[in-house]
Structure formats: structure tokens, C-alpha cells
Amino acid sequence: MRILCISGPNLQLLGTREPSIYGTETLPQLHTRLKARGKELGAKVDARQTNHEGEICDWIGTSRGKYEGLLLNAAAYTHTSLAIFDALTAVGAMGVPCVEVHISNPEAREAYRRESRIAAACVAKVAGFGADSYLLALEGLVRWLGRSKS
Numbered sequence: 001m002r003i004l005c006i007s008g009p010n011l012q013l014l015g016t017r018e019p020s021i022y023g024t025e026t027l028p029q030l031h032t033r034l035k036a037r038g039k040e041l042g043a044k045v046d047a048r049q050t051n052h053e054g055e056i057c058d059w060i061g062t063s064r065g066k067y068e069g070l071l072l073n074a075a076a077y078t079h080t081s082l083a084i085f086d087a088l089t090a091v092g093a094m095g096v097p098c099v100e101v102h103i104s105n106p107e108a109r110e111a112y113r114r115e116s117r118i119a120a121a122c123v124a125k126v127a128g129f130g131a132d133s134y135l136l137a138l139e140g141l142v143r144w145l146g147r148s149k150s
């Protein structure tokens, strides 16, 4: 089982970005933990970060045939991007599910973070558990994929 984890804008700053909200773990450290957990669960996890909306669309759009599922923290694009919603809808219809991930709980924050433009194109969402949201989302996605096979 192959999983692609995509992190969006400003998440390369994890570790130093508003640690009271996003914690002190860096993105490379989080990726290491995610890959190790993936191994335990029988999944090969590739993990990437970009600040560019189009690149996120490219990675989603080329995921079919390479990955069974996606983890996506679209960061600020969560709240704005119809393009990412459309990309997720397209590959979702081709059988590549996505779990939306957030470190914080955006719905408990500023009003402009309460709406997710991408949620309706995802099979589930994990938010508010700090960086562990990624690991919990991975676990959920692996179970989801296991169920959909049987």
C-alpha cells in the first residue's frame, strides 16, 4: 500500500512557526515518524511539502496508479482552493481517497478558518491533535483502504 502525504504552504516552517499552535516538531521529524508508522501498518509513505497551489494540484492529479490514498494538509489553501477541491474530486472518483489533516483545530480558531473548501472531496478529516493528527490520519486511511478492499 502506497500513501502520499502532502503538506501545503508555510508548513516547511514547522518547529519554529507559532509553536504554541503548531508545536515544536519540524516537518522532517514528522515525516520520519510518519514513514516509520507507515512501515508498522504495511504502508509505504511518501511525504512532500510545497508552498504552491498548482503543485499540490499536480501531485494530486498524478497520484492515481502511484498511490492508493492521500493525506493532505492544504494549510491556508484549505479555506480558499476550488482548484484543490476539483483535483481531489477528480482522483476521488477514480478511487484515490484523501484524508484532510490539520495540526490545529481550524474550526475552533478564527472565523475565516472555519470553512474548508476541500472537506467535501475527502473521505475523512483529522484535526486538532498537533502533529499527531498526521499519524492518526494515516492509521484511519490505512483502515479505510483495508475496508474498501474487502
Ligand code: DQA
Binding pocket: 009, 010, 073, 074, 075, 076, 077, 078, 101, 102, 103, 104, 105, 106, 113
Ligand atoms: C493548518 C490550519 C490552517 O488554517 C492554516 O492556514 C495552516 C495550518 C493546520 O495544520 O492546523 O497553515 O492547516
